Amino acid sequence: TTASPPHIALLPSAGMGHLTPFLRLASMLSSRSCTVTLITASPSVSAAESSHISFFLSQHPLVKHIEFQVIPSKPSSNPTTDDPFFLQFEATNRSVHLLYPSLASASPPLSAIFSDFAVASSFAPVAADLGIPNYIITTTSCKFFCLMAYLPVLLSDPLSFSSSLSEVSIPGVTPMPLPSIPPQFKNPNHLFTSLIATSAQALSKANGILMNTFDDFEPETLAAINSGRVLDNLPPILPIGPLETFEPKKEQDQSYLPWLDSQPEESVVYVSFGSRTAMSSAQIRELSKGLERSGYRFLWVLKTRKVDKDDKEELKDLLEESFLDRTKNKGRVVKGWVSQQDILEHPAIGGFLNHCGWNSVMEAARKGIPMLAWPQHGDQSGNAEVLEKAGLGIWERKWGWGLEGLVSGEEIGKKIVELMEDEKLRGLARKVGENAGKATGIGGKSEKVLTEVLEYLEQ
Numbered sequence: 361t362t363a364s365p366p367h368i369a370l371l372p373s374a375g376m377g378h379l380t381p382f383l384r385l386a387s388m389l390s391s392r393s394c395t396v397t398l399i400t401a402s403p404s405v406s407a408a409e410s411s412h413i414s415f416f417l418s419q420h421p422l423v424k425h426i427e428f429q430v431i432p433s434k435p436s437s438n439p440t441t442d443d444p445f446f447l448q449f450e451a452t453n454r455s456v457h458l459l460y461p462s463l464a465s466a467s468p469p470l471s472a473i474f475s476d477f478a479v480a481s482s483f484a485p486v487a488a489d490l491g492i493p494n495y496i497i498t499t500t501s502c503k504f505f506c507l508m509a510y511l512p513v514l515l516s517d518p519l520s521f522s523s524s525l526s527e528v529s530i531p532g533v534t535p536m537p538l539p540s541i542p543p544q545f546k547n548p549n550h551l552f553t554s555l556i557a558t559s560a561q562a563l564s565k566a567n568g569i570l571m572n573t574f575d576d577f578e579p580e581t582l583a584a585i586n587s588g589r590v591l592d593n594l595p596p597i598l599p600i601g602p603l604e605t606f607e608p609k610k611e612q613d614q615s616y617l618p619w620l621d622s623q624p625e626e627s628v629v630y631v632s633f634g635s636r637t638a639m640s641s642a643q644i645r646e647l648s649k650g651l652e653r654s655g656y657r658f659l660w661v662l663k664t665r666k667v668d669k670d671d672k673e674e675l676k677d678l679l680e681e682s683f684l685d686r687t688k689n690k691g692r693v694v695k696g697w698v699s700q701q702d703i704l705e706h707p708a709i710g711g712f713l714n715h716c717g718w719n720s721v722m723e724a725a726r727k728g729i730p731m732l733a734w735p736q737h738g739d740q741s742g743n744a745e746v747l748e749k750a751g752l753g754i755w756e757r758k759w760g761w762g763l764e765g766l767v768s769g770e771e772i773g774k775k776i777v778e779l780m781e782d783e784k785l786r787g788l789a790r791k792v793g794e795n796a797g798k799a800t801g802i803g804g805k806s807e808k809v810l811t812e813v814l815e816y817l818e819q
């Protein structure tokens with residue numbers, strides 16, 4: 361009998377940063393003739409997640425969908441955080457056992473489940489009981505993944521994050537400066553920390569770790585982790601990025617497009633801090649000053665709340681009318697969801713001021729757009745270090761984490777000029793884009809890794 365393509369179930373966790381790579385991979389698998397089942401937790405935290413899931417399913421009628429209700433967290437059951445995304449990670453972990461019956465009865469039977477790192481610990485026993493191979497997907501850089509994988513070891517030594525040390529050592533990879541470590545890691549009881557440490561302990565049980573990165577982007581780190589130098593019990597690390605996008609063009613209201621179309625090539629700075637950054641109003645004002653001072657054209661996607669459903673302010677409440685007036689020919693400020701992929705593909709875009717969410721970094725890498733990194737939380741400083749080293753961008757370390765202090769408009773303006781005028785960086789970034797294209801093209805390194813996994817899983 362000839363082998364038939366595998367049936368793969370995908371289990372993302374909360375937030376657009378997690379959902380996006382899963383939807384992209386689901387689309388790629390489906391176009392390679394796999395049977396795909398998308399599993400989603402309900403209710404989702406943000407409106408963007410629910411609308412993207414519905415949209416994805418409408419575009420992929422062959423993809424099966426399992427929706428399961430998460431058992432909600434009790435209010436204030438976690439004194440260390442009120443972050444709704446972290447709470448949803450925890451609630452999802454408490455609820456995945458509810459998936460047993462639907463996974464066991466899947467038809468055709470499941471060949472593998474690709475589940476998010478954030479649910480690794482609770483999902484590993486489910487996969488083992490059902491005898492289904494489990495691949496973990498991590499939605500961050502390989503560099504930050506090394507830190508997460510090694511976190512249990514670091515937490516076992518009270519001196520690991522001591523402020524008397526300037527950096528954190530992880531075997532096999534370059535040390536991480538202490539300021540790049542998420543501050544929550546210094547508190548082992550913090551929900552974010554305990555979730556990651558528990559997930560890390562489940563890594564060795566997985567069949568492989570799929571990553572949205574590519575060999576040329578993080579060669580040393582990938583070599584170190586895959587040769588067992590970071591930890592000796594990890595399954596293969598499988599770089600398959602940058603993941604292809606499936607989102608068809610012009611699906612959203614893109615009122616800024618006619619304006620963007622009329623701007624010269626590579627003249628516009630695109631500014632976005634992702635879906636979960638709540639920037640203070642003082643910092644928003646400084647950023648507006650910085651954009652104006654830089655003299656460059658800009659497209660700024662402005663968000664003020666961690667969860668989109670809470671984001672109700674209008675532009676005129678956030679920015680001075682005189683700023684909007686003075687810059688009306690030079691720039692556009694947009695509220696609400698934009699199609700970032702379309703924007704980064706637009707020839708008018710010449711630079712990207714960004715928080716370094718890993719999906720954004722991989723999207724900029726695909727297009728070879730130079731970045732000005734301004735990490736805000738979580739893995740983003742670790743990611744900033746990676747993109748700087750790869751030649752994709754610059755990073756002003758002294759700006760610190762987003763909420764740490766106010767960065768002045770003057771500094772922001774100067775740095776934007778540096779980003780837009782650095783021809784060497786532009787060349788290096790272009791090269792990154794070429795390498796990304798090679799990795800995912802036929803016979804490219806990432807494409808081969810994915811093909812091998814799917815061949816292995818054929819039934």
Ligand code: BUP
Nearest residue numbers: 376377380634635636697698699700717718719720
């Ligand atoms: Br905001 C926004 N349009 O308006 P990241 C984001 N995106 O297409 P995050 C849009 O969402 P974490 C918008 O292209 C990327 O694919 C963007 O993921 C897209 O950052 C994704 O870049 C956002 O990883 O997540 O959302 O802050 O905190 O998990 O890194």
